[in-house]
Amino acid sequence: MHPGELDGKWYAKYWNPVMAPMPEHIKEAIGLGPQPPPLCLSPDDAATLSDTGYGEFENGYSLFSDGSAHIATLTLMPRVSPAMVDWWFWWHAMETERYKLWYPRAHLYAEWSGGTVDRSAPHRDRYIGGTSFVDEYVGSSLGELAIQFVHPDKLGFSDNSADPDEATAICATVGLSRVPLDWGHLVHHVRRVKGGAEMRSRFWMGGKYVAPRAGATLTDELETVAEGLRRLGDGHARAMVVHCSQEMNHLAAFLPDIFDEFQRSE
Amino acid sequence: MHPGELDGKWYAKYWNPVMAPMPEHIKEAIGLGPQPPPLCLSPDDAATLSDTGYGEFENGYSLFSDGSAHIATLTLMPRVSPAMVDWWFWWHAMETERYKLWYPRAHLYAEWSGGTVDRSAPHRDRYIGGTSFVDEYVGSSLGELAIQFVHPDKLGFSDNSADPDEATAICATVGLSRVPLDWGHLVHHVRRVKGGAEMRSRFWMGGKYVAPRAGATLTDELETVAEGLRRLGDGHARAMVVHCSQEMNHLAAFLPDIFDEFQRSE
Structure with missing residues (x-):
């Protein structure tokens, strides 16, 4: 949260604590409040994000009777390419200071585990x-989270082998970092549009999406935590719409330049 | 709430039931919802409001895990001087009808106790x-409150002996009026800017700030009331942002004229 932490980093100049105002379409969506669940994309149909055009529900949130919430945000990203976003999801995660560039007011810490260390592999791999x-x-709530990136085919996408400069789908299972509980799933689908890219983000969190992480047993202690995660209220869903929109808009503002400088230095 | 109540008062013409629209920066802050606690000014650092420039968090609210809330609002006050605001905080409090000018839609009653009666003392004293x-x-909640004005040095300000036309800090402990319970603290820091003044208001309410008033014992009955005050939710914090912004903007619209007329008649 303090600029001094970036001293000596080549990317320090991209740290900007001033967030851009929220886009009108997000303000409008938040003003509308919770929307009917049947409008929402289900995780089983996530891959339809690759279809041309837009779905019925591109911005806002919906609260389901099982306590889960669906969140959708559209971010316009002028001068950005899908490949830059793939680069970002690899590059930012390696270092707390990079992670802080993304959302200086809310991002505190990042640590990476797993994935490939092959520096010749494409960024998405x-x-x-x-x-x-x-x-x-x-x-106002601190989340200590484990974002587990998965192959897009796990959410049904088949086109991630296509030109990464045309589209990419960043897919992850989101869980807690201190206990082996998963909370839900996300996808950021990014596609080329005139003058740049657009990102369509979707989250399915809480309710039936809460599950012990692969191999873990749901002990009584874990069940108590799970119970708290299952019921996502209006406030939490709204906060996630705001958070996603804020961080993605902020990212879009410096991504083309930081990516360009990174490439030139490699 | 009725204009007729002001019949015969020389200041009746300043009663205006039409509130100005909320400033864009307040709409934006409310749209963002609750913000991360580490961004907020702590009461121990309240005096940094005297520093040049702005802090990280000038508008909006944050909800803390102890149930307390922090509220911040910036009000632009063209043609206003800090000295006028000092005058207002003395003058309005003496009479219900004056208090109603401030926020006709929400202010019901005012009664004064204590302070100095020396009419030659500066207004702030x-x-x-x-x-x-x-x-x-x-x-939508009726508050029956005891606003206990304290010397700014209680919140660490040392500069209130400086020119009252350059800056002033109005500091108070806020409690309930019917039972000896305090709820939190507030400061309205007002400083000269080009063409007038700006007011930066800060509230710390609920949670750990709830305490029996000097000398009072926390009986079981009082503890029940305290429990209710401790946990401030999203709705209450948001309502306080709106309330403060509305009343201070409304005040700014008539304060230069009513102050001028008051001075000429003295």
Whole structure:
């Protein structure tokens, strides 16, 4: 949260604590409040994000009767390419200071585990299979999270072998970092549009998406934590819309330049 | 709430039931929802409001894990001087009808106790040490409050002996008026800017700030009331941002004229 922490980093100049105002379409969506669940994309249909055009529900949130929430945000990213976003999801996760560039007011800590260390691999192959442990505020609540990147085919995408400069889908299972509990799933689908890219983010969290992490047993202690994660209220869902929109808009503002400088120095 | 109540008062013409629209920066802050606690000014650092420039968190609210909330609002006050605000905090508190000018839709009642009665004392010295008992709506909730003005040095300010036309800090402990319970603290720091003044308001309420008033014992009955005050939710914090912004913007619109007329008649 302090600029001094970046002293000596070549990318220090990209740290900007001033967040851009929220886009009008996000303000509008938040003003509308919770929306009908049938409008929402289900995780089983996530891959339809690759289809041309837009879905019924591109911005806002919905609260389901099982306590889960669906969150959708559209971020316009002028001058950005899908390949830059793939680069970012690999590059930022390696170092707390990089992670802080993304959302200076809310991002506290990042640590990486797993994935490939093959520096000749395409960027997307470097984060798939790895886990980003992060501490970040969502609203006023501190989340200590394990973002486990998965191959897009796990959410049904078949086109990630296509030109990464045309589209990419960043997919992850989101869990807690201190206990082996998963909370839900996310996808950031990024595609080329005139003058840059657009990112369509989707989250499915809480309710039936809460599960012990592969191999873990749901002890009584873990069940108590799980119970707290299952019921996502209006405040939490709204905070996630705001958080996602804020960080992605902030990223879009410096990504083309930091990516360009990174490439020139490699 | 009725204009007729002001019949015969020389200041009746300043009663205006139409509130100005909320400033864009307040709408934006409310749209963002609760913010990360580490961004907030702590009461121990309140005096840094005297520093040049702005802090990380000038507008909005944050919810802390102990149930307390921090509220921050910036109000632009063209044509206003810090000395006028000092005058207002003394003058308005003496009479319900004056208090109603401030926020016709929400202010119901005001009664004054203590402070100095020396009419030759500077205005700020007349309200410091006194208590303003007020009934007012914050959102849909009626608050029956005891605003106990304290010397700014209690919050660490050392510069209130400086020119009152350059800056002033109005500091108070806020409690309930019917039971001896304090709820939190506030400061309105006002400084000269080009063309007028700006007011930076800060509230720390609920949670650890709830305490029996000097000398009072925390009986079981009082503890029940305290328990209710400790946990401030999203709705209450948001209502306080709106309330403070509304009343201070409304005040700014008539303060230069009413102060001028008051001075000419003295």
